Amino acid sequence: MSFVYDKLLGGKSGAMGLLVLSVLILIVFPLFLDNFRLNLVGKYLTYAFAAISLVLLWGYGGTLSLGQGIFFGLGGYGMAMFLKLEASSPENTAIQSTPGIPDFMDWNQLTALPWFWEPFNSFAFTLVAILVLPALFAYIIGVAMFKRRVGGVYFAIITQVIAVILTVLIVGQQGYTGGINGITDLRTLNGWDMTSDGAKTLFYYINCALLIGVIVLSRYILSSKFGRLLLAIRDKEDRVRFSGYDVANFKIFIFCFAAFVSAIGGAMFTLQVGFMSPSFVGIVPSIEMVIFAAVGGRMSLIGVVYGTLLINFGKTAFSESFPELWLFLMGGTFIAVVMFFPNGLAGLWSQYSPALLQRFRATPDESKQVKIASSLDMKEFN
Template sequence: MNFFVERFLGGKNGAIGLAILAALILIILPLSLDLFRLNLVGKYLTYAFAAVSLVLLWGYGGILSLGQGVFFGLGGYAMAMFLKLEASDPESTAIQSTPGIPDFMDWNQLTELPWFWVPFEHFWVALLAILIVPSVFAFIIGYSMFKRRVGGVYFAIITQVIAVILTVLIVGQQGYTGGINGITDLKTLNGWDIRLDSSKYILYFINAFLLLAVICISRFILTSKFGRLLLAMKDKEDRVRFSGYDVSNFKIFIFCVSAVIAAIGGAMFTLQVGFMSPSFVGIVPSIEMVIFAAVGGRMSLIGVVYGTLLVNVGKTTFSETFPELWLFLMGGLFIAVVMFFPNGLAGIYEKYASKIGFLKRLQSNGDKAAGKDALEQKAELEGAK
């Protein structure tokens, strides 16, 4: 039991923080929000997967990726391809020139399903693709970069360029990807209608439980020997290398892990929202994911979830209340956090929690001193008698 608490939950404090987060997203929010707002929160929680992946990659590994939207999108498109094929059965597409293929392919005069779409007729293929495709893509990028000791700002720029290239590729190949509109009109998952209100509730809870599981697995990675080496690499990479460790392999591994976590979030986004488009793949969503991690605290697995929720709730609220000014308000929020709270929400919590703990210790020491004085006074009175 102690092993589980220490390695998967991060000790007593980590378990308490995870329990509070679980109570919030599993009990408080579902009971206090209507379905529309709860579905919005579910969408925000899918972004939290990418923010958690950045804690591993950026917070502990010191590797800033400005292309996490790429892996988020790969996971989302893998799920969307299966859902679209299920929604494109010959009966539902009988009015098309070529029944049995997605509508956007028919619009672009394709007469048969492309070869790389065919395996996605099976759900298990889509699940494997969500895990394997992003990890293989991340391995290729990581191996090419880290083996040549490319890092820092250069790696960040390269990942940003990759996000641009993939976005252009998706938009340009409209007949195969749906183009700028993406893959839409997704209806069922193995015959289960994901558009029903009851389905949206179920998907929300699946999404929340998956997020909590990913946090626990990430905590296990960070509390292992690998996690300690990862943190050491961030601070003193050359010292770790001179100690006989292959730093590049560690970087490749954590980059692949972060890619898979972001891809799971993308797949859940597709199920939660009902579509996937290139607007969630490019530079803007990738930078927003970095902002989520920065606001929540890039060293805190739980803090980034709160950061994701705060930023997206602010984005929604500002855009609804001040449609002409909300971008300036969001920019002001980001600047204020970076300037006054560089460690994010987690840093604020640690700061005030440490103060409260210090005050409690002072009070405890004062009580002990007062008790000691009372005993000494009592002994003096008894001696006088």
């Protein structure tokens, strides 16, 4: 019981934070939001996976990646490939020149399904590929970078360049990837209509359950000896190296795990929204994910979920009300948060919550004494 309470839930404060978040996303939002808005929240929560991955990689690991959109996109494209193949049965594509292949391949005069698409006819293979391929790609990048002690701003720039390269590759290979339009017209999942309101609601709950599971798993990792060493590497990397630990292996592992988490979000995004395009792979979405983490608090697994919701709610509200100014308003919001709340929403909560809780717990006499003391302090100050 102690293991579950301390390691998985994060003690009393962690358990309460997770409970409040669970009630909000599993009960409050479904009760008070219509299907359209609930689906929007589901889309926002898929971004929270990438924000959580940055807590692990950047907040605790001290390694800023500007390319988490890479792994988010790989997970999303993996799921989209399976769904597109299911939607491209010979019966559904009978009017094409080559029935049985995705429509964008037929438009680009391909006459057979490419070999690397074939395994995605299997749902089991797709689920494994969604998790393994992004982690494997992260492993290749991590070994190439961390074994050579590449870090800091150089690592951030390299991940950004890789995101650009992958975006250009996806757009340029239109016949194989759908190009700038991405993979669209996704209708069914194993024969089940995924475009209905009921399906969207089910995907929302699955998304929430996976998000909570990722938070719990991440807490376990961070509360273990590995997590303590990760913090030590962030603060005193040379000292940890001189103590006999292979620092590169620690960084490679957390980078791969962060890619794994981001890929889950990408796959759920495809299911929740119904398409995937290169606009979710490149620099802009990757930087937005960093903003989500910075606003929520890059040391808080739960705070970044609120940060993701806040930024995306603001993005939607500003774009609806001020279509010509919303980018400036979003930029101003981010600058204001960074200037006045450098530790994000989580830092704001940790700073003021003890006083608030003390005030609520205080008896009437104690509250009166606090008010008197406060007024005396103000008189002395004046």
